[in-house]
Amino acid sequence: MALIVQKYGGSSLETAERIRAVAKRVVETRKAGNDVVVVCSAMGDTTDELLDLAAQVNPTPPPREMDMLLSAGERISNSLVAMAVASHGVDARSFTGSQAGVITTERHGNARIIEVTPGRVKEAIDAGKVAIVAGFQGVNRDSKDVTTLGRGGSDTTAVALAAALGADVCEIYSDVDGVYSADPRIVPDAKKLDKLCFEEMLELAASGSKILVLRSVEYARAFNVPMRVRSSYSNDPGTLVTGAMEDIPMEEAVLAGVATDDSEAKITVSGIPDVPGEAAKLFRVLADAEINIDMVLQNPSSLHDNITDITFTLPKADGPRGLEALRELAQTEGWGDIAYNDKIAKVTLVGAGMKSHPGVTADFTQALRDNGINIGMMNTSEIRITAVIEQEKMEDAARAIHEKFNLGGGEAAVVYAGTGR
Amino acid sequence: MALIVQKYGGSSLETAERIRAVAKRVVETRKAGNDVVVVCSAMGDTTDELLDLAAQVNPTPPPREMDMLLSAGERISNSLVAMAVASHGVDARSFTGSQAGVITTERHGNARIIEVTPGRVKEAIDAGKVAIVAGFQGVNRDSKDVTTLGRGGSDTTAVALAAALGADVCEIYSDVDGVYSADPRIVPDAKKLDKLCFEEMLELAASGSKILVLRSVEYARAFNVPMRVRSSYSNDPGTLVTGAMEDIPMEEAVLAGVATDDSEAKITVSGIPDVPGEAAKLFRVLADAEINIDMVLQNPSSLHDNITDITFTLPKADGPRGLEALRELAQTEGWGDIAYNDKIAKVTLVGAGMKSHPGVTADFTQALRDNGINIGMMNTSEIRITAVIEQEKMEDAARAIHEKFNLGGGEAAVVYAGTGR
Numbered sequence: 001m002a003l004i005v006q007k008y009g010g011s012s013l014e015t016a017e018r019i020r021a022v023a024k025r026v027v028e029t030r031k032a033g034n035d036v037v038v039v040c041s042a043m044g045d046t047t048d049e050l051l052d053l054a055a056q057v058n059p060t061p062p063p064r065e066m067d068m069l070l071s072a073g074e075r076i077s078n079s080l081v082a083m084a085v086a087s088h089g090v091d092a093r094s095f096t097g098s099q100a101g102v103i104t105t106e107r108h109g110n111a112r113i114i115e116v117t118p119g120r121v122k123e124a125i126d127a128g129k130v131a132i133v134a135g136f137q138g139v140n141r142d143s144k145d146v147t148t149l150g151r152g153g154s155d156t157t158a159v160a161l162a163a164a165l166g167a168d169v170c171e172i173y174s175d176v177d178g179v180y181s182a183d184p185r186i187v188p189d190a191k192k193l194d195k196l197c198f199e200e201m202l203e204l205a206a207s208g209s210k211i212l213v214l215r216s217v218e219y220a221r222a223f224n225v226p227m228r229v230r231s232s233y234s235n236d237p238g239t240l241v242t243g244a245m246e247d248i249p250m251e252e253a254v255l256a257g258v259a260t261d262d263s264e265a266k267i268t269v270s271g272i273p274d275v276p277g278e279a280a281k282l283f284r285v286l287a288d289a290e291i292n293i294d295m296v297l298q299n300p301s302s303l304h305d306n307i308t309d310i311t312f313t314l315p316k317a318d319g320p321r322g323l324e325a326l327r328e329l330a331q332t333e334g335w336g337d338i339a340y341n342d343k344i345a346k347v348t349l350v351g352a353g354m355k356s357h358p359g360v361t362a363d364f365t366q367a368l369r370d371n372g373i374n375i376g377m378m379n380t381s382e383i384r385i386t387a388v389i390e391q392e393k394m395e396d397a398a399r400a401i402h403e404k405f406n407l408g409g410g411e412a413a414v415v416y417a418g419t420g421r
Numbered sequence: 422m423a424l425i426v427q428k429y430g431g432s433s434l435e436t437a438e439r440i441r442a443v444a445k446r447v448v449e450t451r452k453a454g455n456d457v458v459v460v461c462s463a464m465g466d467t468t469d470e471l472l473d474l475a476a477q478v479n480p481t482p483p484p485r486e487m488d489m490l491l492s493a494g495e496r497i498s499n500s501l502v503a504m505a506v507a508s509h510g511v512d513a514r515s516f517t518g519s520q521a522g523v524i525t526t527e528r529h530g531n532a533r534i535i536e537v538t539p540g541r542v543k544e545a546i547d548a549g550k551v552a553i554v555a556g557f558q559g560v561n562r563d564s565k566d567v568t569t570l571g572r573g574g575s576d577t578t579a580v581a582l583a584a585a586l587g588a589d590v591c592e593i594y595s596d597v598d599g600v601y602s603a604d605p606r607i608v609p610d611a612k613k614l615d616k617l618c619f620e621e622m623l624e625l626a627a628s629g630s631k632i633l634v635l636r637s638v639e640y641a642r643a644f645n646v647p648m649r650v651r652s653s654y655s656n657d658p659g660t661l662v663t664g665a666m667e668d669i670p671m672e673e674a675v676l677a678g679v680a681t682d683d684s685e686a687k688i689t690v691s692g693i694p695d696v697p698g699e700a701a702k703l704f705r706v707l708a709d710a711e712i713n714i715d716m717v718l719q720n721p722s723s724l725h726d727n728i729t730d731i732t733f734t735l736p737k738a739d740g741p742r743g744l745e746a747l748r749e750l751a752q753t754e755g756w757g758d759i760a761y762n763d764k765i766a767k768v769t770l771v772g773a774g775m776k777s778h779p780g781v782t783a784d785f786t787q788a789l790r791d792n793g794i795n796i797g798m799m800n801t802s803e804i805r806i807t808a809v810i811e812q813e814k815m816e817d818a819a820r821a822i823h824e825k826f827n828l829g830g831g832e833a834a835v836v837y838a839g840t841g842r
Contacts, residue, residue, distance in 0.1 A: 054504055056437035057440050061504040061507070069504075072497045076474075079489035080474055080475065083490075086486065
């Protein structure tokens with residue numbers, strides 16, 4: 001008898017009919033002899049409707065009240081799922097984040113989970129009940145105020161709860177049936193992956209894959225909670241995300257897939273004195289504006305001694321704000337020009353196999369070159385290669401790399417030894 | 422500086438626009454130098470929408486989950502009101518029933534308040550904030566489960582909170598601007614009453630007046646919390662409900678008003694042996710079926726010794742169930758016929774003045790007789806006279822009594838000494 005945590009997203013709970021379908025799956029899992037804990041997001045558009053109401057009464061609503069408002073959404077979906085499960089004669093009990101012991105930091109709208117003390121959830125399971133826990137929400141330990149966890153919060157609730165309960169697996173249900181070797185809308189022969197290691201999933205999530213939120217994967221890796229990505233509309237076993245890179249048989253050196261991301265822009269600040277502390281000034285200004293930067297490249301100028309350029313990427317949405325802050329700084333410091341380009345994209349190849357198999361970078365760059373795609377910036381980790389390219393070439397690039405490494409179709413994507421990298 | 426509890430019903434909170442209007446009133450009350458605690462129901466149709474969703478996933482939803490679901494409604498309205506108040510620069514904080522310390526019995530869907538320990542509400546007030554408390558909901562002390570209070574729950578929350586905080590007044594806002602001497606839809610010259618005592622309000626509420634729920638008035642009387650019935654659409658001071666009958670100057674012996682109620686039916690069981698214990702059997706059967714009975718009349722038969730008839734009224738909705746239970750009993754016991762009449766109505770005159778002024782009953786019956794209205798049953802308390810009449814004569818009866826006692830218009834409704842009663 002396993003303990004299974006199942007997380008269902010808002011689109012899986014959009015209507016009463018879908019809620020009944022979710023309940024049916026929960027009941028089947030329970031009747032197969034498993035203990036089941038269910039984590040639900042708010043129904044379909046609930047959150048948007050509540051945000052809209054809030055905007056109508058106060059354009060800048062206090063964050064504490066916003067959390068009080070939004071957390072009502074999961075309360076509704078969760079109690080409905082509990083009722084639907086009960087209609088099958090299976091005892092179910094819904095819990096708010098607070099009741100389930102999800103203790104968070106104080107930061108309303110984007111709280112972090114500090115710990116989970118799921119005493120009531122455990123009691124319910126021990127009594128043979130299905131426990132339904134509201135995702136996305138928790139309670140601050142000191143003020144006892146309701147908090148929400150921000151983007152990907154429900155996935156994180158599910159993983160944190162699975163960790164605290166020592167669950168055998170945390171199943172994340174959505175409208176796709178697993179993790180693919182590329183976005184199938186871009187690469188038609190993309191292949192569903194049976195298994196990935198946490199590191200690969202982390203790199204994919206950080207590189208633009210939307211299937212799992214980085215934060216929940218980080219949590220799963222830290223507490224070694226196996227995750228399974230599944231569709232709520234099929235019985236496909238989906239993709240298992242588990243274990244460490246070391247578990248992967250090196251002789252097979254599988255590459256996981258290609259991720260794409262066109263949500264970032266690129267800023268280049270030139271004419272910065274190449275002395276210690278100058279780059280820090282730049283990044284401090286951006287940090288103070290709460291702007292997350294992604295890739296960074298520093299090029300000593302070939303024309304002038306002791307002068308350098310710094311290029312980095314940041315979310316397009318933060319572009320104008322970032323530019324403004326930097327223009328002020330550049331003027332004060334007497335730096336050179338600032339260039340902004342929001343017509344870029346990132347294309348990334350991820351795979352634990354990369355580590356022990358040289359030649360991957362060579363093949364990667366060759367695939368782009370063969371398709372006439374110029375690389376603007378490049379950046380690698382042990383199991384990832386990322387290139388910044390022109391935005392309009394993004395899909396071509398993904399297809400080229402996917403094909404070069406033979407990631408598609410029914411075949412296993414094995415990387416054979418090459419040279420270089 | 423007074424402490425004022427204000428309760429707003431669902432229709433006052435139906436849209437974002439109305440929520441802003443409520444917030445404006447709250448802010449004005451606060452800026453006038455008062456401490457303000459606001460109790461809100463769920464927005465307009467929210468509860469019906471949630472009930473509808475529940476019915477779609479489970480026709481007989483577990484009561485615990487129903488409470489979890491419905492309590493989301495006040496969470497939404499309360500946080501929106503808090504946001505709207507905050508938009509005026511006045512600090513506001515919303516609390517769930519549980520956070521506000523509303524401790525109840527375990528009975529889901531119809532819990533009773535055991536006590537209110539409003540520590541967090543008090544803290545918020547002491548810090549100069551407006552506290553917004555979710556009506557209609559509480560938490561069970563033992564199981565820590567969310568409960569709802571059933572019909573009139575938000576009014577009861579407001580009064581209970583006012584009692585626990587020692588508030589100066591509990592204002593109940595709705596879409597009418599006070600308590601009237603009769604339903605103005607039936608009696609066009611009905612007069613708004615400036616003041617009523619608790620006992621009068623209790624009798625009116627028990628006799629069909631919808632303006633305040635009996636339960637909240639009982640609570641207010643028990644803890645001596647002055648209530649004020651007001652409209653959320655005007656600045657009219659409304660009607661004050663306060664004090665005991667003894668406070669009323671007897672020389673003026675004011676009558677309060679006329680109430681009507683056509684929601685009941687009448688059952689007569691005949692041929693019951695007139696020996697101790699027989700009536701008890703009848704009422705036990707009804708109690709076991711959880712049917713509340715109202716007026717009761719027992720007539721010894723003039724034709725047969727030791728045989729009696731029992732007539733009583735009960736909610737129409739419970740009529741068929743009551744009949745079924747009684748037919749079974751009557752057969753077992755060998756009693757006589759059972760008659761059922763759901764074309765009846767009650768008309769009631771209420772006034773503390775009645776007590777010390779005889780002749781009221783005589784005038785009451787004469788008013789009905791003069792209008793050709795036959796009295797089926799009659800029942801009195803110290804400050805109330807109720808007659809059961811034909812349903813189709815209800816409105817005529819209300820107008821006749823209202824006029825007879827001169828309750829309308831701009832004049833005070835004074836009862837002069839008469840004879841009889």
